[in-house]
Amino acid sequence: MKKSICIALASALLGAAALPAAAKGPVVNHAISEAEVLAAQQAWCKALVDISTTATASGPVAAKALAEKVIDAAYGYQMGAVLFKPTLTTAPQTFRTTREGALAYFVGGNPAYPKDTGFALKGWTKCEIANAAVFITGDSANTMGNVAFTDKTGKVTTVDKTWTFVKDDAGKLRIVVHHSSLPFSGN
Amino acid sequence: MKKSICIALASALLGAAALPAAAKGPVVNHAISEAEVLAAQQAWCKALVDISTTATASGPVAAKALAEKVIDAAYGYQMGAVLFKPTLTTAPQTFRTTREGALAYFVGGNPAYPKDTGFALKGWTKCEIANAAVFITGDSANTMGNVAFTDKTGKVTTVDKTWTFVKDDAGKLRIVVHHSSLPFSGN
Amino acid sequence: MKKSICIALASALLGAAALPAAAKGPVVNHAISEAEVLAAQQAWCKALVDISTTATASGPVAAKALAEKVIDAAYGYQMGAVLFKPTLTTAPQTFRTTREGALAYFVGGNPAYPKDTGFALKGWTKCEIANAAVFITGDSANTMGNVAFTDKTGKVTTVDKTWTFVKDDAGKLRIVVHHSSLPFSGN
Amino acid sequence: MKKSICIALASALLGAAALPAAAKGPVVNHAISEAEVLAAQQAWCKALVDISTTATASGPVAAKALAEKVIDAAYGYQMGAVLFKPTLTTAPQTFRTTREGALAYFVGGNPAYPKDTGFALKGWTKCEIANAAVFITGDSANTMGNVAFTDKTGKVTTVDKTWTFVKDDAGKLRIVVHHSSLPFSGN
Numbered sequence: 001m002k003k004s005i006c007i008a009l010a011s012a013l014l015g016a017a018a019l020p021a022a023a024k025g026p027v028v029n030h031a032i033s034e035a036e037v038l039a040a041q042q043a044w045c046k047a048l049v050d051i052s053t054t055a056t057a058s059g060p061v062a063a064k065a066l067a068e069k070v071i072d073a074a075y076g077y078q079m080g081a082v083l084f085k086p087t088l089t090t091a092p093q094t095f096r097t098t099r100e101g102a103l104a105y106f107v108g109g110n111p112a113y114p115k116d117t118g119f120a121l122k123g124w125t126k127c128e129i130a131n132a133a134v135f136i137t138g139d140s141a142n143t144m145g146n147v148a149f150t151d152k153t154g155k156v157t158t159v160d161k162t163w164t165f166v167k168d169d170a171g172k173l174r175i176v177v178h179h180s181s182l183p184f185s186g187n
Numbered sequence: 188m189k190k191s192i193c194i195a196l197a198s199a200l201l202g203a204a205a206l207p208a209a210a211k212g213p214v215v216n217h218a219i220s221e222a223e224v225l226a227a228q229q230a231w232c233k234a235l236v237d238i239s240t241t242a243t244a245s246g247p248v249a250a251k252a253l254a255e256k257v258i259d260a261a262y263g264y265q266m267g268a269v270l271f272k273p274t275l276t277t278a279p280q281t282f283r284t285t286r287e288g289a290l291a292y293f294v295g296g297n298p299a300y301p302k303d304t305g306f307a308l309k310g311w312t313k314c315e316i317a318n319a320a321v322f323i324t325g326d327s328a329n330t331m332g333n334v335a336f337t338d339k340t341g342k343v344t345t346v347d348k349t350w351t352f353v354k355d356d357a358g359k360l361r362i363v364v365h366h367s368s369l370p371f372s373g374n
Numbered sequence: 375m376k377k378s379i380c381i382a383l384a385s386a387l388l389g390a391a392a393l394p395a396a397a398k399g400p401v402v403n404h405a406i407s408e409a410e411v412l413a414a415q416q417a418w419c420k421a422l423v424d425i426s427t428t429a430t431a432s433g434p435v436a437a438k439a440l441a442e443k444v445i446d447a448a449y450g451y452q453m454g455a456v457l458f459k460p461t462l463t464t465a466p467q468t469f470r471t472t473r474e475g476a477l478a479y480f481v482g483g484n485p486a487y488p489k490d491t492g493f494a495l496k497g498w499t500k501c502e503i504a505n506a507a508v509f510i511t512g513d514s515a516n517t518m519g520n521v522a523f524t525d526k527t528g529k530v531t532t533v534d535k536t537w538t539f540v541k542d543d544a545g546k547l548r549i550v551v552h553h554s555s556l557p558f559s560g561n
Numbered sequence: 562m563k564k565s566i567c568i569a570l571a572s573a574l575l576g577a578a579a580l581p582a583a584a585k586g587p588v589v590n591h592a593i594s595e596a597e598v599l600a601a602q603q604a605w606c607k608a609l610v611d612i613s614t615t616a617t618a619s620g621p622v623a624a625k626a627l628a629e630k631v632i633d634a635a636y637g638y639q640m641g642a643v644l645f646k647p648t649l650t651t652a653p654q655t656f657r658t659t660r661e662g663a664l665a666y667f668v669g670g671n672p673a674y675p676k677d678t679g680f681a682l683k684g685w686t687k688c689e690i691a692n693a694a695v696f697i698t699g700d701s702a703n704t705m706g707n708v709a710f711t712d713k714t715g716k717v718t719t720v721d722k723t724w725t726f727v728k729d730d731a732g733k734l735r736i737v738v739h740h741s742s743l744p745f746s747g748n
Contacts, residue, residue, distance in 0.1 A: 025318055025469070025471060026320045027221055027321040027323075028320070029323040030453075030540075031219055033218070033220075078543075079402055079404070080400060080402035081400040081402050081694045081696065082696075083703055083705035084705075085705060085721050085742075088745050090745055091744060094721060095693035095705060095706070095721075097400055097693060131211065132655075132656035133212040133213045133214070133215070133642045133643075133656065133658045134215070134644075135640075135644055135725075135737050136214075136215065137737070138217050138513065138700045139218075139325030139326055139699045139700050139701070140325075140699075140703075142644055142725055144644035144645075144646060144656060144738065146655075160646050160655060160742070162644065162646065162738060164698075164703055166698050167325070169453060169542050176402075176703065177723060177738075179705065179721070179740040181721070181740070181743075182745065183655065184649050184650060184651055184742070186676070212642070212658060215640055215642050217640070265730075266509075266589055266591070267509075268507045268509065269507075270506070270507050270508075270509055270518035270536065271518075272534050275558050275560075276558060277560040281534060281557065281558075284586060302560070319457070319468075319469035319471060320455045320469065320471045322453075322455065322457055322538075322550050324550070325512075325700065326512045326514070326699065327511040327513070327538075329514075330457070331457035331553065347468060347469075349457065349551060351509075351514075353511050353591075356729050356730045363509050364509065364516045366534070368459075369555075371461065371463060371468075373462075398692065399693045399695070399706070401696075401697075402695070403695075404698050404699050405593055406699070408588055408590065507586040507589070508587075508589070508590075509588075509591075510588075510589065510591060510592045511700070512591050512700030512701075512728070513592075513699030
């Protein structure tokens with residue numbers, strides 16, 4: 001009833017040719033918000049620990065199946081390629097622009113990537129993010145900072161990490177750039 | 188002090204090689220928010236009424252000077268062109284892709300646009316927006332709906348209007364598409 | 375063989391620690407090109423004539439089925455909403471932000487939209503586009519100009535038309551804004 | 562003359578109410594092309610060698626002045642922050658989100674960054690890029706691959722490098738993300 005009164009008042013104020021008393025229409029928003037970025041980062045950390053936990057609890061087959069689900073949900077390989085430089089890869093297989101290369105890195109076991117032992121299988125129990133800065137361009141969002149991984153023994157490995165996310169048609173953020181590196185040793 | 192405690196706790200939890208206790212870094216956001224879009228629409232309405240008021244109070248020279256300021260602040264002509272189809276223009280001068288053409292439409296007085304009598308000089312006292320929908324693509328934001336203009340006599344003219352905004356380097360929204368039309372008469 | 379020679383030469387030039395002789399990697403491009411925009415416009419025109427031709431040759435059921443395919447392929451209703459102001463609609467059904475409203479406009483026959491007689495059923499034989507300007511923002515592309523429709527009798531109807539396209543995950547342009555209006559009569 | 566004939570023919574074909582014989586209008590394009598990305602990468606390489614050459618030929622003051630020009634022209638610090646992880650920085654000054662931090666990295670001499678000796682002063686004579694992949698999102702463009710730096714003695718240092726570029730209002734690409742790291746030693 002309040003609404004009709006309001007509309008009636010508005011009509012009175014506007015006169016006969018006034019605006020149709022339209023309810024507010026739909027808002028479609030494909031821009032990326034800071035909150036969405038932070039949530040996508042946390043989801044990546046949680047997924048890594050989940051794969052580690054699954055590997056310990058249920059073995060490598062289950063861990064691989066989960067890793068495939070994580071890659072398909074969190075990365076943009078279906079968009080054509082992902083710019084992925086994992087922490088521990090070496091030439092000539094440094095860059096993992098294909099889904100197969102990413103999967104090999106996370107869970108190993110692929111003879112085409114003989115040096116991969118499975119980063120996600122290292123028994124991670126915690127993964128924490130400290131952003132140095134975030135830059136949202138409009139249709140992409142970039143983050144840079146440290147990510148600290150804690151293993152079963154409590155040992156922490158900290159890396160320098162950059163991510164770029166885009167939003168897919170379903171409104172989900174996907175990683176299209178991922179550059180991770182160990183800190184410079186400062187010789 | 189609360190912050191140092193928090194950092195100390197975090198360090199304790201993470202162990203010796205933990206993340207540097209970095210304060211949260213800068214967040215640069217070039218995406219367009221719904222709030223920015225609604226504010227830019229209101230600013231357009233206010234500017235139109237301001238030009239009308241200035242024309243009445245201070246004459247056409249002052250109104251033209253204000254219109255130039257408004258166009259330079261609210262439109263994207265400096266980006267190369269604006270896709271502007273004003274409500275009342277006709278062929279072969281329907282589309283006003285240049286700043287000069289927009290200025291002529293709003294305040295008239297340009298012999299190169301002989302049919303322009305100055306839309307902003309029509310004594311508008313009120314300008315109200317009712318969006319039918321908003322679509323934010325990431326680096327652009329589109330709105331469509333009605334805009335109702337009230338003149339001194341209380342007569343209301345309602346138009347169908349589409350705007351597309353982009354965010355410039357300074358973070359300000361600018362109109363790059365503006366299509367306005369009188370409602371179809373429905374013969 | 376040519377490639378190996380080239381790589382050998384490059385290695386010689388670069389020395390022992392040189393770049394891995396990588397073939398050029400994949401390029402994923404979600405930006406919108408001018409050529410893609412022009413092609414999407416032509417596809418819209420062709421689709422409209424096709425629906426008209428189908429209506430004449432095969433009747434309204436076939437025309438409606440084709441219109442549904444066209445709307446699903448060319449517009450972005452599955453993204454949440456489209457900002458569509460067709461040429462001939464009137465309040466309170468001016469704006470067709472839903473797929474149902476668009477379909478009713480093109481082929482009529484929906485009692486919820488009693489004034490719609492089916493714009494695509496008017497026997498169009500030709501549809502031509504003259505852009506006044508194009509503005510590509512990065513993730514969206516906007517066009518404004520005239521579209522001229524020729525019917526069976528040779529009569530031409532020219533409208534002022536604005537389109538905004540985005541590129542979907544599959545790389546296809548989709549219309550998310552469509553504002554069409556008859557020219558101002560200039561009374 | 563050919564044009565008038567063409568227009569006359571078009572008018573004849575379209576009939577009296579035909580499209581205005583408009584010349585093709587302006588096209589503003591803020592999307593980023595692959596060619597622009599490759600050119601911006603080459604410009605970065607050239608600038609680095611230029612600073613090195615200037616340092617040798619004209620001393621550190623001239624090199625610093627040039628580095629300032631390069632940073633102001635090629636990076637996006639004026640947009641608020643750049644996500645810059647240089648190759649050789651260490652905690653707690655790993656990330657150089659400010660212009661001052663970037664300048665210190667390239668030419669040293671800033672007591673606030675005591676470990677910086679000036680990466681651009683290392684006598685680079687050649688800088689070559691091998692992209693592993695490029696991903697253009699629409700309003701940003703991302704590259705990942707190797708960059709090989711050759712010094713005076715012919716020694717080559719190869720790094721893993723990620724860049725993200727955006728296009729500013731003037732149409733120039735600017736680096737907003739730059740993550741560089743030495744290859745993992747693979748111990």
